[in-house]
Amino acid sequence: MNMRFEAKTLFTLFMLVVSAYTVVSAWDWPLGTRLFPLIMGFTALILSLCQLSWELYRSVHAKSPEKREETGDLQIDWRMGSRAVALRAGNFFAWLFGFFFCIWIFGFFVAVPLYSFLYLKLQAKEGWWLSLALTVGVFLFFVGLFDKILHLHWFSPLIAELLTSNK
Amino acid sequence: MFEAMIDGFTMLMNAERMFFLTIGVFIGMALGAIPGLGGVVGLAILLPFTFGMDKTAAIAMLIALTSVPTTSDTIPAVLFAVPGTVGSQATILDGHPMARKGEAGRAFGAAYLTSMLGGVIGAILLGLAIPVLKPLVLYFAAPELFALGVMGISMVAILSGSVPLKGIIAGCFGLILSMIGTDMQEGMLRWTFDTIYLTDGLSLIVVSLGLFAIPEIADMVIEGSKISAVPKAAMKGVGQGMRDVFTHWWLMLRCSFLGVWIGIIPGLGSAVVDWIAYGHAKQTCKGASQTFGKGDVRGVIAPESANNAKQGGALVPTLAFGVPGSASMALLLGAFMIQGIQPGPEMLIKNLDVVYTIVWSTAIANIMATGMALLLTNPLAKISAVRIQILAPLVMIVVFLAAYQATSSLADLISLLAVGGLGWLMKRCGWPRPPLLLGFLLGKLIERYIFISVKAYGTGWLFRPLVLVIFAVTILTVGYSLVQGGKARRLTRMR
Secondary structure (H helix, E strand, O other), X not given: OOOOOOHHHHHHHHHHHHHHHHHHHHOOOOHHHHHHHHHXXXXXXXXXXXXXXXXXXXXXXXXXXXXXXXXXXXXXXXXXOHHHHHHXXXXXXXXXXXXXXXXXXXXXXXXXXXXXXXXXXXXXXXXXXXXXXXXXXXXXXXXXXXXXXXXXXXXXXXXXXXXXXXX | OHHHHHHHHHHHOOHXXXXXXXXXXXXXXXXXXXXXXXXXXXXXXXXXXXXXXXXXXXXXXXXXXXXXXXXXXXXXXXXXXXOOOHHHHHHHHHHHHHHHOOOHHHHXXXXXXXXXXXXXXXXXXXXXXXXXXXHHHHOOOHHHHHHHHHHHHOHHHHHOOOOHHHHHHHHHHHHHHHOOEEOOOOOOEEOOOOOOHHHHOOXXXXXXXXXXXXXXXXXXXXXXXXXXXXXXXXXXXXXXXXXXXXXXXXXXXXXXXXXXXXXXXXXXXXXXXXXXXXXHHHHHOOOHHHHOOOOOOHHHHHHHHHHHHHHHXXXXXXXXXXXXXXXXXXXXXXXXXXXXXXXXXXXXXXXXXXXXXXXHHHHHHHHHHHHHHHHHHHHHXXXXXXXXXXXXXXXXXXXXXXXXXXXXXXXHHHHHHHHHHHHHHHHHOOOOOHHHHHHHHXXXXXXXXXXXXXXXXXXXXXXXXXXXXXXXXXXXXXXXXXXXXXXXXXXXXXX
């Protein structure tokens, strides 16, 4: 028996686990609170099981590679190999998480220009002038709109918390 | 009525009032183009400035500000697959692929013209509908709103392409996500994991940005391309897009009427109007199951006409009954009261000229917004030829700030990253994202109205005539869509 387990089956498994968790966690709630989560959870659980069974069945019995399904969503360029996609995605999400941690530690006022400049210089490999000009532009837009006009409430960054607690 | 219409127009035709209307259009356009903001933010900022202003000028400015963000929200939706406001989520599905094919100009041309026509149709219907629709709108109680919610959810079947099972699971998952937070029936906390942030549930802005903006930017960066995959010279222009609107005028007209109708119903939410219009177009347009989602201009025309027309509809319950159907309408209601105008049935008798000033302001603002947007179209279309590595950090900063301003909490960013990761995996693993978003949008509404219906009417709510009609339409719609989908799949297999 030749079974070709596809990575995307893991996502179906994830949906199954989430549905099961929905049902289990809602079980002991009062009727009014649990009714809707249970209906949705059970529906998702049963359908996820059907989907998973179908994918496993197909992985055993399919003779030719499966055709790309039409999901009604935006299309993807499938010509790139999955290893290259995983590497580049890892790189992109690493930058995003880096930006997030920078915001958390230093706050938006440092993180916005820092992320913009470093990304443009190191990742996009742009020249000094373009990187600096775009960074200044983005920073002015950020301060002008979100701070001066919208008066957003900014959380206290980790470094400020540490400095004030040491005083 | 005709006299009041002329009076309303005359009141508006004054240099100072037109100046303030133009200011409203400018601010509304800017807010629509920046993801996460929109008319509510603009109203909240400008409302204090209207104290002491001329009544007509203040109303014209605020109406213009709320009418036009749905015109400019197309810009980030088409270029970056980032919804400018919640009303442009469905535009992404075909608008962004058009930009990828080098047809950003065409998508903008079609979107702006159809937005203008939709907005003007909405204004005309607002003017005509107020006296006629009063009894019908008052007949819409919790059971009818629940039935409409179910009708909205049934769009999942249409938005799932050839994977209806995955679509339904994704829809259920969206409904589950919408239940996070405080339960309205018992006051219990659901899946808040002992955090204060989750007691109010997940923010719609965060979910829609995470589900679409992050995955699309990620994929463009991964592919290392420009937004447009074809050379600059091959970009088709605005004129073609505008001609497309006239070619598909019947679709534009249908979706505008649909938008007005959805806007009239308080509480259904402006966020679903574009999805319902998109689903309607996908279901009724010839060959849509093969071309929608790949850059079909009809997939831009349908949601864009509906989301601008909705504004006229949303003003009906606000003006005629003093019942605001959304946050922006609630703020507008406050602005009217500041100016000494009490919306409600009396307004239609005592201040009919003010009602028509609002109608004229809506129509003129939409025309002005389209003019401004068209002037910007060609420079904007050129952005799609810029390398994505340059645009990605700038767009991501705006996306992060847009998500953060939802509740000004660091947890907004954690949610954004989590939903972004989920959205990207869904896309890569062949799971449709629109059903998840639709489930999330309608989940709270459906749960609230079913409980109210059962408590107020017992099982009797099921037999209310309008509920039966809506359910019948829903069943017919889903049945028709499944049959058509089956036919399309068989045809694809035969080829």
